[in-house]
Amino acid sequence: MHKYISLLFKGLWQEIVSVTWTLFKIMIPMIIVIKLIEEFGGIVLLSQWLTPVMSLVGLPSEMGLVWATTLITNIYAGLLVFMSAEVDLTVAQVSILGTLMLIAHGLPIEVAIAKKAGVGIVMTLAIRIGGSLLMAWILHHIYQAGDFLNYPAKSAWSNMAASDPSYMEWAIDQVKSLVMIFAIIAVLITFLRILKLLGIEKLMGIILKPVLALLGISRDATNLTVVGITLGLSFGGGLLINEAKQGHISPRDIFVSIMLLNLLHSLIEDTLLILLIGADFTTIFWGRIAFSITVISLLVLVVNRIDEATCRKYFYQKLSD
Template sequence: MGYETSCEFFQRTLAESVNVAITLYKVMIPTIIVVKIFEEFGGVVWFSSFIAPLMNAVGLPSEMGLVWATAIFVNIYSALVVLINTDVTMSVAQASILSCMILLAHSMPIEVGLAKKSGVSVWWSILTRVGGALLLGWLLHLTYSATGSLQEQAKIIWQPSMETATSLAAWGISQLQNLILVFVIIVALIFVLNILKVIGIEKLIAKALSPFLRLLGISKEATNLTLIGITLGLSYGGGLLINEAKKGHIPPRDIFTAITLLGLLHSLIEDTLLMLVIGADFTAIFWGRLVFALVLVGVVSRLMRLIDGKRYERLFYRSVATA
């Protein structure tokens, strides 16, 4: 690779990073502001009282409604702060149920917004993630109740920092730092992806995984980006998928399947570790979540093939290609 070619490589990487970051920021910045206002006016507390009866249906104390509501509208870290401030003890089974529900449905305003940008309908994103969380929670509750397993008290082995922004200025600085970190991560991801393309590893990975992902209806073009979302988070994998969707490189139905999978199964490493420290069972939050997501998306993928090309497919997804 000559000097001029190297310069072009880095210029292309930076340009692609800026495009992806702008796409993410257009969703994230307005949503962060709206969620802050919603939270300040008591919207999260109101919603928690609305879903409290559902907590009992999955075997959780009603107080966990506020924890899950915080996760849905804000993020996992904020939900953990709420959790450790509730004077309620839970069994390992209950901690596992709550953790799985949080893992499937959290940071919804931003992540549903990203899904919409990729062409996936808002109602579908909400249904699969909130509905999927309740379904998995209910299935786990039935399993634990029938077997009597994991009934010992859950132990929180780590507590998140209790420091919160005391002013709008402090909150704003914190959000700005997060946005800068997002850009740095995006640059690193795209740099690695482009390197993989140059040396041909991307093709080898896609070839190895394509038979498995094909069963879920995810094309080899979306393989690497889907894996990034699964391991690092929907914001990163989703942002890259949006970029490819706008270029028309990946068919809309493949984007739909990939985004649906990422909604249920993303940030598999970091988020799993977070749930472990509040006493959840690893088998439930890792393997249970993994199997549930793959089975559900596999079924959805088969059903979506029945409406492929039909007029009402737009109820679920649409093309966002600008080319």
């Protein structure tokens, strides 16, 4: 019995280290690259390119810098820029901006994770940027046509000047984030092991089977996709990569799961963050869910009509080591 428990924990530890190392090999170089892009003015340049796009979705040009920061770094950094901007927005506008930020953020790292899972860069960027702009454009026209949510947004945070931490403070913050990611992954993998032992994983598969069948996601990818939807693409993607390497999930299932996670991830934390700046809950939560399911359902219809060889050529590839 003691030997069995020892082997169980040893296997669990090895899986935790494997998943974490897979993510860290992607994230650590990208964190450094992102910092260099930021230092050399890449974010400001991107914001200038995005200025005309903002008008298409009913946002002032100043919001281009907010989204550019979010695209390259993360939602937290984007919110910091937003809070330092002296621009009054309506609830409709904040909801549109929030939609852009929720769907398309942290692209250098998350695109790399998706690529590691076998989903091409072009496909990921198309669904992330294209999907966010499409939903924002639809919302803009709906709000404009019905004059919905056309009143001032109230942010839970006051305007503040963005701080510029030293390189040492920045490095310490990154190490803290990586340690936190390791801890979360350890908890997630342990929790998933417990679910398997208790048979709850099978029960979840049965409950979610109708929705998963609609989206073409197999039962094997169910729990891992749910992890990504609730906690974030980095966590769900890392687990999916690990399962795929072991041959437990097919490339087509990985593709559909990752494409869903590109649109719908970190549903708890990120939604709460955007709510704090005055966005409409129905829009950024239920609206995002409905939009994501609709888009991925249409994508699945297309993919199911294409043979496997063509899919492997244009949509998903063999996992890299």
